Amino acid sequence: MSVTVRVPAKVNVQLAVGAARADGFHDLANVFLAVGLYDEVTVTPAEELRITCVGPDADQVPLDRTNLAARAAIALAARRGIEPAVHLHIAKDIPVAGGMAGGSADGAGALLACNALWNAGASRAELLAICAELGSDVPFSLVGGAALGVGRGERLTALEVGGTFHWVFAMAGRGLSTPAVFGEFDRLAQGREIPEPVASAELLQALAKGDVDALAGAVSNDLQPAALSLFPELADTLAAGRGAGALAALVSGSGPTTAFLARDAESAEKVAAALRASGTCRAVRMAQGPVAGATVL
Numbered sequence: 001m002s003v004t005v006r007v008p009a010k011v012n013v014q015l016a017v018g019a020a021r022a023d024g025f026h027d028l029a030n031v032f033l034a035v036g037l038y039d040e041v042t043v044t045p046a047e048e049l050r051i052t053c054v055g056p057d058a059d060q061v062p063l064d065r066t067n068l069a070a071r072a073a074i075a076l077a078a079r080r081g082i083e084p085a086v087h088l089h090i091a092k093d094i095p096v097a098g099g100m101a102g103g104s105a106d107g108a109g110a111l112l113a114c115n116a117l118w119n120a121g122a123s124r125a126e127l128l129a130i131c132a133e134l135g136s137d138v139p140f141s142l143v144g145g146a147a148l149g150v151g152r153g154e155r156l157t158a159l160e161v162g163g164t165f166h167w168v169f170a171m172a173g174r175g176l177s178t179p180a181v182f183g184e185f186d187r188l189a190q191g192r193e194i195p196e197p198v199a200s201a202e203l204l205q206a207l208a209k210g211d212v213d214a215l216a217g218a219v220s221n222d223l224q225p226a227a228l229s230l231f232p233e234l235a236d237t238l239a240a241g242r243g244a245g246a247l248a249a250l251v252s253g254s255g256p257t258t259a260f261l262a263r264d265a266e267s268a269e270k271v272a273a274a275l276r277a278s279g280t281c282r283a284v285r286m287a288q289g290p291v292a293g294a295t296v297l
């Protein structure tokens with residue numbers, strides 16, 4: 001018997017970052033949107049914990065107990081006093097170290113799948129608590145849709161979205177480390193007063209109305225200057241997408257994946273073709289959002 005869970009990637013339509021806290025994390029106003037690029041996690045009973053991974057970026061995924069899927073299985077098993085004797089298979093389509101919460105998706109997926117496989121009976125609240133221990137983005141990977149995350153991004157409030165948005169994503173030739181990007185944010189912020197992060201009222205209204213023009217005018221990412229500082233060539237990718245008619249172009253989360261908001265499916269095709277032809281990125285994908293969070297198939 002096995003259980004498969006499908007989990008989406010995310011794009012941050014707003015990422016407001018406050019000053020570094022005493023614990024090293026940053027308070028955020030983080031507006032997440034789940035988009036239709038997916039990893040699938042399949043769990044099967046096994047002698048002992050084992051991880052396999054397939055997909056274009058599979059060689060970059062750790063196959064030991066540091067993998068977020070393994071950490072999720074271990075965390076749930078520890079709470080139930082059982083062994084995490086399970087084979088975790090990840091079919092990975094979300095770019096690795098791309099700022100689209102790929103590892104977080106696998107953590108949320110493994111947790112939901114093991115909860116079903118083991119009949120562990122964890123409630124939604126317990127699952128969300130385990131997700132928050134695993135990482136700041138993991139709770140959102142479980143719930144999906146659209147949500148405002150505060151604290152370090154783990155305290156979520158679901159958001160209404162009045163439409164479907166068309167996105168194009170450009171994958172970069174190398175990854176960026178999330179702690180390195182936050183570290184660069186701190187370095188660039190030295191000697192400046194950092195305001196409390198707050199969600200933009202215009203942005204929340206644009207999402208609620210499904211108004212793509214208003215959303216394009218309201219998206220923002222406080223980590224973008226830090227990502228561009230560490231990876232200056234991303235500016236060329238952003239310019240290529242804008243030049244092809246994207247309504248908005250921004251770095252996704254900590255990057256280096258760049259995200260382009262298009263008016264409709266036809267415009268998204270044009271932006272994708274221009275990005276592919278530009279030679280400024282490794283791969284290009286289209287996806288719509290919002291979509292549902294982690295789902296048992």
Ligand SMILES: C[C@](O)(CO)[C@H](O)COP(=O)(O)OP(=O)(O)OC[C@H]1O[C@@H](n2ccc(N)nc2=O)[C@H](O)[C@@H]1O
Pocket residue numbers: 012015024025026027028030099101104134135136137138151152153178179182253254
């Ligand atoms: C950039 C985002 O992806 C936006 O959604 C998230 O804020 C990062 O979420 P994540 O990858 O789940 O990050 P975590 O595994 O919780 O933290 C990794 C590292 O990122 C930095 N970090 C993360 C979240 C946060 N609110 N402040 C931080 O400073 C810390 O250096 C931390 O050690």
Ligand SMILES: Nc1ncnc2c1ncn2[C@@H]1O[C@H](COP(=O)(O)OP(=O)(O)OP(=O)(O)O)[C@@H](O)[C@H]1O
Pocket residue numbers: 060061062066067068069090095096097098099100101102103104106107137175176178253254255
């Ligand atoms: N299941 C996993 N899939 C991918 N990477 C993982 C996984 N588990 C742990 N990692 C480690 O985490 C690092 C970051 O990977 P991940 O794909 O989650 O980054 P990300 O998408 O930028 O995350 P986020 O958007 O949440 O900041 C990888 O380089 C890898 O070493």
